[in-house]
Amino acid sequence: MNKPLITIQAITPDGEFAASYSENGLAELSFPKARRIASLPAKNDIVPARIRAWHRVTETALKSVLAGRAPKIFPPLDLVGTDFQKTVWNALREIPAGKTSSYGEIARAIGKPKAVRAVGGACGANPIPVLVPCHRVLAADGRIGGFSGGLAWKRTLLASEGVEV
DNA sequence: CATCAAAAACTCC
């Protein structure tokens, strides 16, 4: 039984992302779909003021990342997951823009060097791509690995940060 | 509720 989320489109040069908010902050972010999202529940009238404020920040942060820069400010993130996942996501957010890491490096950074495969799993479970830069994580030998939103997006995001794969 | 088995966006030999 999840709390209802309010979904709003975030317009960027790369398409219309869908941002979902809970009462506590940004809970989910999804890549633009080919077709428009059916029946947007949120009209401006029923969106609480604080969520509109968060959304403004989200959109700005999103554009920054898409332009290859680290956002100055983040909206509050309402990350739901296991302790392990939250630890991984936190480590991901410390990767500077334009740099890449590997699953092994993340595993070492959180003190569990052998848990590389589990790290991959946690990345796949990341509900907020782009702002939690799971796209900057490559496999140990430079392979691209995988990506929830599709590998095309991973390449696009890396390219916008000037990273060669 | 406890336990078992299988899978995963990996890495190393």
Added chain:
DNA sequence: GGAGTTTTTGATG
């Protein structure tokens, strides 16, 4: 190409 490590998730008793 195959084995190894960690965590999550779903089935089973």
